[in-house]
Amino acid sequence: MTTEKTIITIPAGTQGSQEEQNACIVQIYGDGLGKRYPIKDEVTIGRSETSTIAVDVPNVSRKHARIFLDQGQCWVEDLGSTNGTHVNDVEIEHIQPLSNGDLITTGGLVFKFIVGGNIEALYHEEIYRLTILDGLTGVHNKRFFLEFLERELARAKRHVRPLSLAMLDLDHFKKINDTYGHLAGDTTLKRVTHVIQDRVRRDELLARYGGEEFAVVLPETDLQGALVFAEVVRRQVEEFSFAFDEQDIRVTVSVGVATLGPDDDADALIREADTQLYRAKSAGRNRVFPETGV
Numbered sequence: 003m004t005t006e007k008t009i010i011t012i013p014a015g016t017q018g019s020q021e022e023q024n025a026c027i028v029q030i031y032g033d034g035l036g037k038r039y040p041i042k043d044e045v046t047i048g049r050s051e052t053s054t055i056a057v058d059v060p061n062v063s064r065k066h067a068r069i070f071l072d073q074g075q076c077w078v079e080d081l082g083s084t085n086g087t088h089v090n091d092v093e094i095e096h097i098q099p100l101s102n103g104d105l106i107t108t109g110g111l112v113f114k115f116i117v118g119g120n121i122e123a124l125y126h127e128e129i130y131r132l133t134i135l136d137g138l139t140g141v142h143n144k145r146f147f148l149e150f151l152e153r154e155l156a157r158a159k160r161h162v163r164p165l166s167l168a169m170l171d172l173d174h175f176k177k178i179n180d181t182y183g184h185l186a187g188d189t190t191l192k193r194v195t196h197v198i199q200d201r202v203r204r205d206e207l208l209a210r211y212g213g214e215e216f217a218v219v220l221p222e223t224d225l226q227g228a229l230v231f232a233e234v235v236r237r238q239v240e241e242f243s244f245a246f247d248e249q250d251i252r253v254t255v256s257v258g259v260a261t262l263g264p265d266d267d268a269d270a271l272i273r274e275a276d277t278q279l280y281r282a283k284s285a286g287r288n289r290v291f292p293e294t295g296v
Contacts, residue, residue, distance in 0.1 A: 024121040025076050027069060028128050030105075031112035031137030032059070038125055039113075044070035047108050048081070061085050061185055062109035069100070069115070076100045076117065085109055085185055091192065110184055112137055136210040138188060139195040147209035147217050151268050154221050158262055165221055165262040166228035169275040170198065170235070172214040173254045173287040186246045190253055193244050201235050217275075225261040225292075232257040232290045240288060254288035 025041045034057070039045050045054045048066040063083035070077055079097040080087035087094055088107040100106075104115045118124045134146040142150070151167070158165035172194060179187040191214060198216065202208045207219040218235075220228050236257055243252045258279025260271055282291040 024119075025071070025115070025117040026121060026125065027106065027113040027115050028125060029055075029111065030114050030128070030132060032110055033057070034111075035137065036129055036132055041069055041071055041076055044068050046081075047111070047113075057109075057111065059109050059111065061183065062111065066108045067106070069106070076115065078106055078115075083108070091189075110188060139192055139210050141195055141199065141216075142207060142209040144209060144211050147207065147211065147219070148268065150207050150209075151219055151271070154219055155262060155266075155268055155271070158221065163222055164224040164227075165219075165271075166223045166225060167260050167262075167271050167275045168218040168220065168228055168232045168235075169211065169258045169272075169279045170216045170218070170232075170255045171257075171279055171283065173256055173283070175214040175253070178251065178253065182246060182249060182251065186249075186251060189244075189246050190251060194239055194242070194253060194255070197238050197242050198235055201231065201238070217272075225259065226294070228259045228261060229290060229292070229294050232259050236288065236290055256282040256287045257290045258282055259290065259292065 027039050027041065027045065029035055029037045039055060046065070046068045047053055047055045047057070047062070048064050049057060049059070049062055050064045053065070063081070063085070065081045066083040067081055067087040068079050070079065077097055077099055078087060078089060078094065080094055089098055089100070090105050091107070100115045102115065102117045106113045106115060114128060116124045116128060134142055136143045154165055157163070172190070175187065175190070178190055195208070195216070198218070199208055202218060205221055209217050211217045220231060223231070236255055239253065239255045243250055245251070256279060258275045258277065258281065260274035260278060262271055278291040282289040285291070
């Protein structure tokens with residue numbers, strides 16, 4: 003199998019289409035979160051000090067990628083990097099056109115491509131998104147989770163309705179990073195997030211609580227229903243596998259579940275779910291606690 007890169011000829015675009023609208027990339031994951039880089043001619047990314055975006059990140063090559071404007075169209079080009087350049091989680095062969103909203107991943111950094119007539123408004127909209135969403139996985143962040151939980155807790159107490167919380171932690175996640183590298187770890191987080199998200203209903207919330215730990219708020223769900231949900235997610239993650247750099251990666255999760263008591267506040271509910279999560283991990287991982295045999 004050949005390892006040569008496929009060279010794609012750049013076709014002439016519609017003159018001025020993106021030039022007139024303005025374009026930029028915004029860093030949405032990694033150090034430099036929220037920084038904006040206008041694309042007037044080209045923007046280069048790498049560890050080299052001559053790069054427009056010079057970073058000290060081991061899995062980013064010295065000259066990793068460039069985003070450039072040609073004939074009114076923006077393109078991203080991989081500069082022969084070791085770990086590749088990805089657009090929307092798909093590795094590009096050499097060069098690829100960009101569309102508004104595309105996510106560009108170089109090593110452990112993620113950038114969002116934005117183009118439009120009112121670039122300032124689009125940029126500030128993206129900055130707002132960064133305050134409520136996790137840039138890597140795309141689900142809500144801890145800040146939004148805490149606000150959502152407080153609202154649901156108040157509603158549950160007002161209407162005397164059940165409310166449950168599940169805390170999930172990927173088992174032996176450090177081993178994945180150590181064995182396959184941090185890019186594999188990031189990809190694992192994203193893939194597992196998708197598996198969990200598929201089980202979350204519209205009135206529920208999945209959030210990245212921190213590192214490899216996630217939280218799911220389950221309104222209108224009692225303890226038994228929350229345990230059923232948690233067990234289904236645990237089994238689906240256990241059965242899930244994906245290929246990364248020709249390696250088959252599998253992962254499991256431990257889950258702790260708690261249900262709102264009459265005197266509980268948000269902190270008490272989180273503490274109880276964390277306690278149950280600790281019990282699940284102490285019992286050997288890949289378990290749901292409290293155990294009920296569901």
